[in-house]
Amino acid sequence: MTQHFAHQPICNFPSPTELAILDDRFLAKRCGLGYRAGRIIKLSQDIVEGRIPMEELEEVCNGGSISSYSKLADQLREIDGFGPFTRANVLMCMGFYHVIPTDSETVRHLKQLSVQVHAKDSTIQTVQRDVEKIYGKYAPFQFLAYWAELWHFYEQRFGKLSQMPCSDYKLITASNMKNEGSRKIKRSRVS
Structure with a gap:
């Protein structure tokens, strides 16, 4: 019902x-x-x-090893809709930070910072290889390094996120991350 x-x-x-x-x-x-x-x-x-079996997934997660990651990834692969991006995100939420979930937002981020930081002209076909090369030195915390960099970029664009009203969270989307010259941002910075 x-x-x-x-x-x-x-x-x-x-x-x-x-x-x-x-x-x-x-x-x-x-x-x-x-x-x-x-x-x-x-x-x-x-x-x-x-x-x-949530309890079983949590039990496997408690090991926190790369072999636990592989076992969990295999179990999550069986769930409808859990492709590589979703699996990497779920496993990151479970404490595995060595894989960066990659999608068009990752490509956008690397392209936007390519001139200043990474010198990568990523595409959806190369993004996984690119993040491995850029963030590999932070193993096993690659995702945390990526997220800190992304968060810093968001705060440069929107101001201090901890001061952002909940009603504006929806503004932190790829469509609002285009280069400032090509599109006006829908929200002013928070001081």
């Missing part, structure tokens, strides 16, 4: 139980998720109904 919650606000990130009962059209529209809404609801239902 699905519920729409059309007039109830969703304030905090909902639990799997709360997500599992939502209608995918409601979630897609309310959160701007498009086709991913159905995957999120299915993932939540699989967690709630025990088809995804």
Whole structure:
């Protein structure tokens, strides 16, 4: 059974139980998720109904070794919608920082800083190799080095993020990261 919650606000990130009962059209529209809404609801239902063994995943995670990472990555690969980018993000949230999830935002970041910092003209085809070359010296904390650099860039663009109102979080998107000369930023800097 699905519920729409059309007039109830969703304030905090909902639990799997709360997500599992939502209608995918409601979630897609309310959160701007498009086709991913159905995957999120299915993932939540699989967690709630025990088809995804969360305790087992957490137990494997406790080792924190590269072999644990590989085992977890293999288990996550079996979940619908968990491609390389999603797996790397989930595993980063589980404490594995040696793999940088790469996508078009990573390419944008490397290109924007290429003249000043990295001298890389990355593409979606070369970005994984490029981040390995740039951030490899920080092993096993490559993601943390990348994230610190990205966070610094965001704060240069938008001001101190800790002072940004929650309502402006949506502004930190790739479309607002284009070179300043090519597009006006939708929000003024926070001092």
